[in-house]
Amino acid sequence: MIDFLEKQLMRRISSDQWIECRDRLNNLPPIWKMGNGIHIVTGYREACDVLANKKISSEFIRKLSDEALRFGRIDRVNRIIKNSFALRDGVEHLFLRELVAPIFLPKQLQTIFGKTEEDAKNLIDGALEKADSIDIVEVLARRLPILVNCQILGLPYSKQDELRLMIDALVAEIEFDPINRNETELLNLIDLIDSFKSKPVPRWLDPLVTALHQNRISELDFEATILLLMISGYGTATVGIGSSALNLFAQDQAFSKLKNGTYQTENFIYESLRLNPPVTLLSRSAAENLEIGDHAIPKNELILIHMGAACRDPNIFEDPHDFNPHRINKAQLIFGGGAHFCLGRLIGLHQIEASLRALLNYPLLIQAPIQNIAFHPYKIIQGPLSLPVKIDAQTMLT
Ligand code: HEM
Numbered sequence: 001m002i003d004f005l006e007k008q009l010m011r012r013i014s015s016d017q018w019i020e021c022r023d024r025l026n027n028l029p030p031i032w033k034m035g036n037g038i039h040i041v042t043g044y045r046e047a048c049d050v051l052a053n054k055k056i057s058s059e060f061i062r063k064l065s066d067e068a069l070r071f072g073r074i075d076r077v078n079r080i081i082k083n084s085f086a087l088r089d090g091v092e093h094l095f096l097r098e099l100v101a102p103i104f105l106p107k108q109l110q111t112i113f114g115k116t117e118e119d120a121k122n123l124i125d126g127a128l129e130k131a132d133s134i135d136i137v138e139v140l141a142r143r144l145p146i147l148v149n150c151q152i153l154g155l156p157y158s159k160q161d162e163l164r165l166m167i168d169a170l171v172a173e174i175e176f177d178p179i180n181r182n183e184t185e186l187l188n189l190i191d192l193i194d195s196f197k198s199k200p201v202p203r204w205l206d207p208l209v210t211a212l213h214q215n216r217i218s219e220l221d222f223e224a225t226i227l228l229l230m231i232s233g234y235g236t237a238t239v240g241i242g243s244s245a246l247n248l249f250a251q252d253q254a255f256s257k258l259k260n261g262t263y264q265t266e267n268f269i270y271e272s273l274r275l276n277p278p279v280t281l282l283s284r285s286a287a288e289n290l291e292i293g294d295h296a297i298p299k300n301e302l303i304l305i306h307m308g309a310a311c312r313d314p315n316i317f318e319d320p321h322d323f324n325p326h327r328i329n330k331a332q333l334i335f336g337g338g339a340h341f342c343l344g345r346l347i348g349l350h351q352i353e354a355s356l357r358a359l360l361n362y363p364l365l366i367q368a369p370i371q372n373i374a375f376h377p378y379k380i381i382q383g384p385l386s387l388p389v390k391i392d393a394q395t396m397l398t
Contacts, residue, residue, distance in 0.1 A: 003035065004024070005021065005024055005025065005028070006034045006035060006036070006040075008021050009021070009040060009042070009306055009309065011377070013308065018308070018312060018321060019321055021309075022309070022312055022314070022320065022321070025042055025309060026314065028042075029043075029295065030042055030043020030044075030045070030046045030293075030313070030315075031043060031046045031050075031292055031293070031295045032295070037301065037302070038301075038302045038303070038304055039295070039297050039301060039302070039303045039304070040303075040304050040306055041292075041303060041304065041305045041306065041310065042306050042309035042310055042313070043310060043313050043315070044310045044311065044313035044315070044316040044317075044331075044333060045313075045315070045316065046292055046293060046295075046310075047282075047305045047307075047310040047333055047337070048333060048337050049292050049293070050284060050292055050303060050305060051282070051284075051305070051336060051337035051338035051340070052337060052338040053290060053292070053338070055286060055287050055288040055289075055290040056284045056285070056286065056287060056290070056303070056338070057089050057284060057285045057286070057287040058086065058087055058088060058089055058093070058283075058284060058339075058340060059087060059088060059089050059285070060283060060284065060285035060302060061082070061087050061283060062082045062083070062084075062087040062088065066078065071173050071174050072173040072174075072186065073183070074183065074186055074187070074190075076190060077170075077173060077186050077189075077190065079220060080190075080193070080220065080223045080224050080227050081170075081173075081174065081224070081227065082224075083220050083221065083223075083224035084224045084225075084227065084228045085097055085221075085224070085225060085228065086228055086232065086340060089287070089339075093339065093340075094339070095217075096217065096221060096225055097343065098207075099207045099208045099211055099217070099225070100205075100207075100208060100225060100229065100343065101343070102203075102204040102206075102207060103152055103204045103205070103229070103343075104343050104344065104346070104347070105204075108204050109346055109347065109350075111151075112148065112151050112152070112347060112350075113350050113354075115147075115151060116144065116147070116148060116151075116347075116350055116351055116354050117354045117357070119144060119147045119354075120140065120144055120351070120354035120355045120357070120358040121354075121357075121358045121361075123139055123140050123143055123144060123358070124139070124140055124355075124358040124359060124361070124362070125358075125361075126139075127139035127140070128362060128391065132390050132391045132393070133367065133388065133389070133390040133391075134388075134389060134390075135386045135387060135388050135389075136241075136242070136245050136359070136387040136388075136389055137238070137241075137242050137384060137385065137386045137387050138386065140241060140245075140355055140358070140359075141237075141238045141239070141241035141242045141245070141355070141383075141387075142164070142238050143160070143164075144237070144241065144351050144354070144355060145233055145234045145237040145238055145241075145351060146160050146163055146164045146167070146234065147160060148233060148237070148347060148351060149163060149167070149229075149230055149233065149234065150163065152202075152204075152229055152233075153196070153201075153202075153205070153226070153229065153230070154200075154201050154202035154205065162188070163192075163230075165182070165185050165188075166185045166186070166188050166189040166192065167189075167230055167231060167234050168180060168182075168185070169181070169182040169183075169185035169186050169189065170186065170189060170227070170230070170231060171231070171234070171235060173186065174231070175379055175380075189227075190223075193223050193226045193227060194223070196209070196222075196226050197209070197212060197219070197222065208222065208225060208226075209222075232342075232343075232344060233344045233347060233348060235278070235381040236278045236279060236342075236344075236348060236381060237278075237344075237347075237348045237351045237352070238383065239276075239278040239376070239381055239382060239383020239384070240269075240272075240273060240278045240348055240351070240352050240383065241351060241352050241355045242383040242384040242387060243272050243273060243275075243276040243278070243383045243384060244268070244269050244272040244273070244352045244355070244356060245355060245356065245359060245384075245387055246272070246276075246370070246373060246384050246387060247268065247271075247272045247323065248356065248359060248360075248364075249364075249365075249366035249370060249389070250323075250370045251323055254268070255360060255363075255364075258356065258360060259360055263325045263326075264325065265353050265356060265357075266349065266353070267325040267326065267327070267330070268325045268356070269349060269352050269353065269356070270325075270330040270331060270334070271323055271324060271325045271327065272323075273331070273334045274311045274312075274317070274330075274331035274334065275311070275312070275321075275323060276308075276375075276382065276383060277307035277308055277311050277331075277333075277334050277382075278334070278381055278382065278383060279307060279334075279336070279380060279381060280306070280307050280308050280379075280380055280381070280382050281304050281305065281306060281307065281380050282304070282305040282307065282336060283302065283303070283304055283305075284302075284303045284304075284305070285300060285301065285302050285303060286298065286299050286300060286301050286303065287299070307333065307334065310333060311331045311333060311334065316329065317329070317331070335348075362391060363391065363392040363395035364389045364390070364391065364392065365389060365390055365391075365392045366387070366388070366389050367388040367389060367390055368388055373385075373386075373387065374386070
């Protein structure tokens with residue numbers, strides 16, 4: 001049975017399979033050691049405990065040799081990815097995190113939010129002006145986060161397509177996706193990252209640039225931080241928008257319930273993300289021998305937090321497979337926990353909210369049976385690959 005679960009847990013599981021899988025999980029501890037030696041965490045409380053534990057390290061991936069794990073054929077790209085502060089511990093992590101914190105202060109966020117609202121509306125209005133049928137993932141979910149990236153990095157919107165090509169190439173590299181690998185775009189990306197060292201930047205990036213010029217951080221730290229800002233909010237927000245938009249069609253009368261306030265938008269989004277967490281696995285290692293509950297994890301062993309399972313933990317969420325936006329407890333775990341808690345949570349949530357609002361302006365029908373909507377297979381960032389919808393001409397006429 002454990003063998004079955006190990007195989008199932010490492011891939012994406014559809015809602016139907018979850019019920020079977022979760023029933024079996026209920027008979028197992030919320031954290032256990034798999035046959036391959038990795039400790040897998042499927043309990044919500046245990047996941048929070050692991051993330052908050054001071055003896056946990058995020059450095060595991062970063063420390064793996066190039067032979068064991070290499071992101072990309074270009075050495076520099078590999079080094080930049082591995083140097084990200086998301087994969088570091090202690091003061092180094094904290095210092096770099098603080099340097100970018102100004103981006104996420106309420107004052108800056110208000111500027112970003114206003115523009116995001118307008119951009120989501122323009123993307124949907126523009127697409128539906130051109131055609132009655134659109135793919136929400138293509139015209140909105142994959143575009144809005146790039147516009148937000150342009151805002152954060154101070155790039156003009158005219159650069160959005162170029163930026164998207166570069167970040168897609170980076171994603172392909174990180175996901176070991178041979179079909180979409182693109183060396184030319186990766187080299188362009190490196191040039192772009194380098195350009196931030198000398199060009200004027202938005203004021204919220206000043207602390208980072210100043211730290212570089214005063215030699216308080218290395219060039220590699222700087223490059224890795226710019227790259228993290230580009231990548232961390234792209235796939236996550238894209239699939240977050242996709243999964244939440246999917247629920248507009250998968251849940252009975254979601255359009256009207258959101259419009260008339262029966263569903264609160266934020267609760268609707270959290271519930272959508274709880275059932276399909278954008279980041280499906282978090283990896284950590286034990287910096288020292290430690291115990292989570294009565295489960296011992298020896299020093300240096302690897303821990304994987306399975307967000308999909310933890311966010312459907314029946315000890316925390318009643319009827320965990322049901323979509324219920326009236327739940328009192330929100331699954332904050334979707335955005336991680338402890339020292340690495342998502343810096344861009346509010347930006348991500350706002351993009352999803354702006355997207356739903358833009359979609360609610362139209363009577364839309366989904367063009368495929370819900371169960372046929374394909375999700376990214378076997379990827380850490382998971383959400384619908386496409387969401388084809390069309391204007392409901394009849395409602396439009398009436
Ligand atoms: C729905 C959207 C999003 C989701 C579900 C999400 C989820 C997460 C999760 C789970 C982590 C923790 C990773 C770990 O502990 O290993 C994380 C970290 C992070 N996120 Fe997000 N994220 C979202 C949007 C964004 C956006 C829009 C940005 C920035 C523009 C962003 C920036 C970051 C950064 C910089 C970190 C690293 C924090 C650190 O290591 O200290 N995220 N995110």
